[in-house]
Amino acid sequence: MFKSNSLEPSEGGPYPGPVTSSGSHVSLDAAPREAWERVRRRLRAEIGEEVYSSWFPRLELDMINGGSVRLSVPTRFLKTWLQQHYVERLTALWREEMGIERVELIVRSAVLRPPGAAAAVRAMTPASSATTTSANVARQSMDSGRSGFAGAPAVGSGSPLDPRLSFSTYRLGASNRLAHAAALKVAEAPAGSGPVFNPLYLHAAVGLGKTHLLQAIAAAGPEHGRSVVYLTAERFMYGFVAALKSQSSLAFKEQLRGIDTLVIDDLQFLQGKSVQQEFCHTLNALMDSGRQVVIAADRPPAELDALEERVRSRLAGGLVVEISPLDDELKHDILAARVAALGQQHPGFTVPTDVLSYIARHCGQNGRDLDGALNRLLAHNQLTSRAITLEMAETAVRDLVRPSEPKRVRVEDILRIVAKHYNVTRADILSQRRTANVVKPRQIAMYLAKMLTLRSLPEIGRRFGGRDHTTVLHAVRKIEGLVGNDRAIADEVEALKRLVNDD
Numbered sequence: 001m002f003k004s005n006s007l008e009p010s011e012g013g014p015y016p017g018p019v020t021s022s023g024s025h026v027s028l029d030a031a032p033r034e035a036w037e038r039v040r041r042r043l044r045a046e047i048g049e050e051v052y053s054s055w056f057p058r059l060e061l062d063m064i065n066g067g068s069v070r071l072s073v074p075t076r077f078l079k080t081w082l083q084q085h086y087v088e089r090l091t092a093l094w095r096e097e098m099g100i101e102r103v104e105l106i107v108r109s110a111v112l113r114p115p116g117a118a119a120a121v122r123a124m125t126p127a128s129s130a131t132t133t134s135a136n137v138a139r140q141s142m143d144s145g146r147s148g149f150a151g152a153p154a155v156g157s158g159s160p161l162d163p164r165l166s167f168s169t170y171r172l173g174a175s176n177r178l179a180h181a182a183a184l185k186v187a188e189a190p191a192g193s194g195p196v197f198n199p200l201y202l203h204a205a206v207g208l209g210k211t212h213l214l215q216a217i218a219a220a221g222p223e224h225g226r227s228v229v230y231l232t233a234e235r236f237m238y239g240f241v242a243a244l245k246s247q248s249s250l251a252f253k254e255q256l257r258g259i260d261t262l263v264i265d266d267l268q269f270l271q272g273k274s275v276q277q278e279f280c281h282t283l284n285a286l287m288d289s290g291r292q293v294v295i296a297a298d299r300p301p302a303e304l305d306a307l308e309e310r311v312r313s314r315l316a317g318g319l320v321v322e323i324s325p326l327d328d329e330l331k332h333d334i335l336a337a338r339v340a341a342l343g344q345q346h347p348g349f350t351v352p353t354d355v356l357s358y359i360a361r362h363c364g365q366n367g368r369d370l371d372g373a374l375n376r377l378l379a380h381n382q383l384t385s386r387a388i389t390l391e392m393a394e395t396a397v398r399d400l401v402r403p404s405e406p407k408r409v410r411v412e413d414i415l416r417i418v419a420k421h422y423n424v425t426r427a428d429i430l431s432q433r434r435t436a437n438v439v440k441p442r443q444i445a446m447y448l449a450k451m452l453t454l455r456s457l458p459e460i461g462r463r464f465g466g467r468d469h470t471t472v473l474h475a476v477r478k479i480e481g482l483v484g485n486d487r488a489i490a491d492e493v494e495a496l497k498r499l500v501n502d503d
């Protein structure tokens with residue numbers, strides 16, 4: 001029986017989902033959800049978009065019970081990090097919103113397991129050197145959430161892949177067709193044929209299918225004779241640190257560098273200077289010896305500010321593909337496929353097309369949101385034995401229906417659009433040149449970045465060629481003044497705003 005609205009694999013046993021003080025499972029009321037939305041918005045405004053999007057998109061409200069609130073995250077790593085750095089701030093915000101005195105963080109767990117998951121086979125043990133095929137990699141609870149090895153020597157403690165995340169279950173639409181084609185090409189390249197695009201770098205917002213494609217590549221590798229290692233950046237860090245501690249870092253490096261394909265997920269989480277250096281060496285060693293590297297992250301290489309410039313440019317030198325937000329048609333298709341899979345575990349479970357369309361339109365932007373809504377329907381169906389109708393669905397997923405979010409504008413898009421409009425290059429805008437034909441677009445772009453994104457002045461400064469925040473402030477004030485006094489400039493800025501918003 002489903003209980004959580006997440007299909008994320010994670011450590012520990014299933015957690016029982018939202019629970020009231022009397023012990024029964026309930027959906028959360030609208031008021032706590034609204035308070036949670038406000039807490040998120042305030043936090044985002046305080047810490048800036050960049051930090052927020054690194055740590056908070058996967059933090060979810062689990063339950064409120066009297067004076068305490070429970071929030072869940074998909075991995076233990078994230079829990080520890082948030083506990084150490086943000087729990088006080090979160091508590092203060094919750095206190096102001098709802099008089100809450102305590103914030104508890106838990107690691108949420110996958111509850112809907114595929115048939116046979118209980119018999120999951122661990123692909124590798126640390127000491128093993130045997131190989132495995134995609135047929136015997138399966139999902140299991142684990143520390144970092146997800147990491148896996150397919151047909152490869154063990155690196156640190158190996159963990160299985162999720163067998164559902166394969167090419168055959170990946171649905172195609174306009175937003176992901178290119179990413180899928182590139183991933184397939186990489187996966188199907190015969191061993192020894194050399195890299196196809198190196199590295200292949202996929203980026204997308206949360207839940208748009210990066211992990212799905214990466215795990216599909218890892219699972220398909222052995223079928224084509226390739227040894228593949230799939231690691232989250234977190235697992236890479238743990239593996240490296242553990243190897244250092246046990247003085248086996250040389251073996252760790254050797255193992256990683258001896259494979260055909262290295263797949264690294266969630267690269268934005270790679271932290272720490274020595275780990276980054278090691279990553280950089282591994283990347284160079286693999287690519288220089290003609291091995292394939294595949295990376296996924298939540299932003300393009302240029303925006304991975306924590307990484308050294310030379311790593312970023314090496315990453316940007318391969319094929320960089322964005323998976324853009326899922327359109328309603330693709331969401332519908334993903335939902336239909338999911339319902340078919342759920343129907344195999346729960347005979348008789350079907351969802352009418354009008355309900356699928358309703359969920360696709362109203363229940364969120366990514367695959368995980370869709371899973372959450374379907375899980376909710378399944379629970380209602382199982383608990384009440386009522387068939388699913390549009391009316392029933394509207395009630396069941398009421399609190400998951402999201403007001404349409406304002407479009408997220410990126411500094412990169414502003415740079416591109418402003419540069420094109422003024423017929424200069426992005427590099428001109430980021431340069432130190434101070435000629436009038438460059439200064440004006442630069443200042444307008446900074447002004448738009450401040451107006452249209454949630455980024456702080458220092459963040460904007462960093463994105464504009466490492467400038468100081470006072471330079472950004474000066475530009476914002478200057479353009480504000482001009483817009484107030486000069487009709488032609490006001491119209492120009494307005495037109496640019498529209499171009500960026502409609503992009």
Ligand SMILES: Nc1ncnc2c1ncn2[C@@H]1O[C@H](COP(=O)(O)OP(=O)(O)OP(=O)(O)O)[C@@H](O)[C@H]1O
Binds near residue numbers: 371
């Ligand atoms: N095109 C798709 N076809 C089928 N399922 C999809 C597709 N896109 C996303 N999903 C499903 O949505 C869920 C979230 O996807 P996934 O974990 O791959 O996202 P992600 O981009 O890696 O997110 P994050 O940045 O949070 O790690 C998964 O259950 C995945 O199978």
